[in-house]
Amino acid sequence: MFLARSVFWLLAAYMVIRPGVGLDPAALTDHAVNAGQQIxxxxxxxxxxxxxxxxxxxxxxxxxxxxxxxxxxTMQVQPTVRDVPYPRPRLDRAS
Structure with a gap:
C-alpha cells in the first residue's frame, strides 16, 4: 500500500510540475486573485x-x-536599508 501511495503522489506531482512547463508566479497570482474576486x-x-x-x-x-x-x-522589491555598515570598520586605535 505504501508503494501504491508513493507512486500515486509522484505521478500527481509530475502532472502538476512537469518538465517544459513554465511557472510564472506573477501570472499565477493574478489568476488566483481574479478567481477569488469573481467568487x-x-x-x-x-x-x-x-x-x-x-x-x-x-x-x-x-x-x-x-x-x-x-x-x-512586496517585501522582495523594497530595498533594504542598513543603519550600520556590516562589518563595522576597525577603529584607528585598534591598529
Whole structure:
C-alpha cells in the first residue's frame, strides 16, 4: 500500500510540475486573485436584500471588488536599508 501511495503522489506531482512547463508566479497570482474576486462577487450578488442598508452594502462591495489592487510593493522589491555598515570598520586605535 505504501508503494501504491508513493507512486500515486509522484505521478500527481509530475502532472502538476512537469518538465517544459513554465511557472510564472506573477501570472499565477493574478489568476488566483481574479478567481477569488469573481467568487466573492458571485456570492455577494446571490444575497437576497429586503432593506435599503443591505442593498447599499452590496453596491459598495460591487464597486470595490473589481478595482482591488495590491496595497504596495512586496517585501522582495523594497530595498533594504542598513543603519550600520556590516562589518563595522576597525577603529584607528585598534591598529
Amino acid at each position: 466573492v462577487a458571485e456570492q455577494v450578488q446571490a444575497i437576497a436584500c429586503e432593506s435599503l442598508q443591505c442593498a447599499g452594502g452590496k453596491a459598495v462591495l460591487a464597486a470595490i471588488l473589481p478595482d482591488a489592487s495590491p496595497a504596495g510593493q
